[in-house]
Amino acid sequence: MPEIIPLGWFHTAMGIIALFSGGFTLAKFKEISLQTRSGQIYLVTTLITAGTALAIFQHGEFGPAHGLAVMTLVALAVGTVAAMLKPFGKLSRYVQAVSYSVTLLFHCIPAVTDGLMRLPVGDPVLTSIEDPILKMSYLGLLALFLIGIGLQLRWIHRQPA
Numbered sequence: 001m002p003e004i005i006p007l008g009w010f011h012t013a014m015g016i017i018a019l020f021s022g023g024f025t026l027a028k029f030k031e032i033s034l035q036t037r038s039g040q041i042y043l044v045t046t047l048i049t050a051g052t053a054l055a056i057f058q059h060g061e062f063g064p065a066h067g068l069a070v071m072t073l074v075a076l077a078v079g080t081v082a083a084m085l086k087p088f089g090k091l092s093r094y095v096q097a098v099s100y101s102v103t104l105l106f107h108c109i110p111a112v113t114d115g116l117m118r119l120p121v122g123d124p125v126l127t128s129i130e131d132p133i134l135k136m137s138y139l140g141l142l143a144l145f146l147i148g149i150g151l152q153l154r155w156i157h158r159q160p161a
Helices: 006-029 037-053 064-085 089-118 132-157
Strands: none
Touching (some): 006 037, 006 089, 037 064, 037 089, 064 089, 089 132
């Protein structure tokens, strides 16, 4: 894998902050929201992470990481519109929850990929993006996301209006 450039280090630091604040927010509040400080930190660091990802071209062209960044920005926009303008009526909170939570999945995909392809330094776990372990990791992330979003939506449904 190519060396990490300074922008890449900043991007990585923001992504790590986002992952921890997103995990904390979900654990404590059961949803990511603009109403909590940790939710705000998560959303801002996610925005920065996605924005900086669009400026990193390790392979010289638009790639899958850029696609994830664009999808993250779209999900952030949809979630924020749902939270602030409530265009979906009673469903707006559900749209917000799914939109913001999917951004956490989008963070985890490159985190797992880069982690397994770069660590431990000098002898990474994986040497190829095509490794079946990576594909199983993605499947595991998807399963965790689907279970988590199901529990989250059920919790929101049970909240008083």
